[in-house]
Amino acid sequence: MTPTTPPEPSPDAPRAAAPEASPGVTHAAASAAPLDAPPPSGDGPDLRLADWAPRRTLTVPVTHVPRAAVPAVDAHNHLGRWLTDGVWCAPDVGALLALMDDANVTTIVNLDGRWGAELEANLDRYDRAHPDRFLTFCHVDWTQLALPDGERRIHADLRASAARGARGVKVWKDLGLEVRDASGALVLPDDPRVVSTMALAGELGLPVLIHVADPKAFFAPLDRHNERVDELLAQPQWSFADARTYPTFELLMDALEALLVATPGTRYIGAHVGCVAEDLDHVEHLLRVAPNLVVDIAGRLAEIGRQPRRFRRLVLDHPDRVLFGTDAFPLAREDLEVHFRFLETADEAFDYAPGADVPPQGRWTVSGVHLPADVLASVYRDNARRVLGLDA
Ligand SMILES: [Zn+2]
Numbered sequence: 375m376t377p378t379t380p381p382e383p384s385p386d387a388p389r390a391a392a393p394e395a396s397p398g399v400t401h402a403a404a405s406a407a408p409l410d411a412p413p414p415s416g417d418g419p420d421l422r423l424a425d426w427a428p429r430r431t432l433t434v435p436v437t438h439v440p441r442a443a444v445p446a447v448d449a450h451n452h453l454g455r456w457l458t459d460g461v462w463c464a465p466d467v468g469a470l471l472a473l474m475d476d477a478n479v480t481t482i483v484n485l486d487g488r489w490g491a492e493l494e495a496n497l498d499r500y501d502r503a504h505p506d507r508f509l510t511f512c513h514v515d516w517t518q519l520a521l522p523d524g525e526r527r528i529h530a531d532l533r534a535s536a537a538r539g540a541r542g543v544k545v546w547k548d549l550g551l552e553v554r555d556a557s558g559a560l561v562l563p564d565d566p567r568v569v570s571t572m573a574l575a576g577e578l579g580l581p582v583l584i585h586v587a588d589p590k591a592f593f594a595p596l597d598r599h600n601e602r603v604d605e606l607l608a609q610p611q612w613s614f615a616d617a618r619t620y621p622t623f624e625l626l627m628d629a630l631e632a633l634l635v636a637t638p639g640t641r642y643i644g645a646h647v648g649c650v651a652e653d654l655d656h657v658e659h660l661l662r663v664a665p666n667l668v669v670d671i672a673g674r675l676a677e678i679g680r681q682p683r684r685f686r687r688l689v690l691d692h693p694d695r696v697l698f699g700t701d702a703f704p705l706a707r708e709d710l711e712v713h714f715r716f717l718e719t720a721d722e723a724f725d726y727a728p729g730a731d732v733p734p735q736g737r738w739t740v741s742g743v744h745l746p747a748d749v750l751a752s753v754y755r756d757n758a759r760r761v762l763g764l765d766a
Contacts, residue, residue: 450699454486679740
């Protein structure tokens with residue numbers, strides 16, 4: 375299926391219910407064609423999904439929130455150059471600092487430190503040039519697990535990165551999906567060599583921001599039932615639905631949980647609402663079994679904004695376990711404002727990706743969660759400062 379083909383009639387699509395006539399009231403509709411009759415063929419435009427660009431007719435409040443209510447830490451962002459073909463994600467650091475000042479963002483966590491010379495370049499450009507404004511996390515080069523003494527090399531590299539000044543470790547989801555050891559086997563997040571490395575991070579005082587598996591829709595077949603079809607058709611390599619190649623989402627999430635439990639001395643930030651923003655009951659389960667876990671909201675307004683009451687309850691029940699983050703790069707004013715609007719207002723039915731023709735993570739809108747002032751202070755600032763060691 376592609377969005378350029380006409381939508382097929384779906385055998386399991388909900389059928390429109392006929393209006394119920396109240397006793398004694400005559401409805402004009404009652405005498406019209408039944409609502410569940412098939413549409414007359416050849417009548418109306420042959421609209422393609424790719425061309426569908428509905429304009430909402432809702433009239434609802436629009437609240438502009440240009441500044442965070444309290445000085446904020448963006449706990450999940452990308453300022454380096456390994457994701458962007460060697461070009462710095464933030465091409466003008468002065469302009470970025472001005473935007474941060476305007477928006478009341480004191481600090482950004484830069485997850486792109488890598489290791490060695492690239493870590494040095496990130497630390498020079500951000501942390502050392504602008505102390506307290508930027509905190510760069512390093513990576514672990516898991517490909518070394520294909521070498522006979524890979525685990526020892528990884529531990530040595532991690533110690534070196536900590537000594538250079540890395541402020542944490544970013545673990546990306548290639549762990550569990552791509553990384554293979556010398557035997558050719560996939561390395562899962564609860565592999566003993568990963569456990570020992572993450573335990574070492576804890577000993578070195580480095581928090582670990584970890585992304586495993588997520589999102590769920592990338593593990594579902596790429597067909598007309600996939601709610602992220604727009605995104606997957608644009609980036610088909612993001613599909614992990616082939617069970618001959620990839621573990622299941624559930625297996626990876628169980629491995630994440632086992633890792634968290636096996637390394638209680640390590641502080642973890644679960645990326646993208648604990649890697650399972652689609653299922654906040656599961657997030658609460660992880661928070662319960664792993665007191666060393668907090669979660670960021672980065673890159674998942676689409677998910678938490680379509681279940682705003684459930685997400686609000688999660689935050690109110692765990693006010694010290696949720697961190698503000700955007701995962702928006704290069705960072706733009708609109709990205710910050712939509713996050714502030716989501717956290718601070720009760721606005722309804724707004725775009726989570728302002729300016730996008732087709733919302734990238736699903737064709738729906740989001741609503742705000744209007745958090746109380748004390749909880750906003752925790753989510754924007756205090757939880758991040760505690761986990762990142764900024765208050766020590
Ligand atoms: Zn990210």
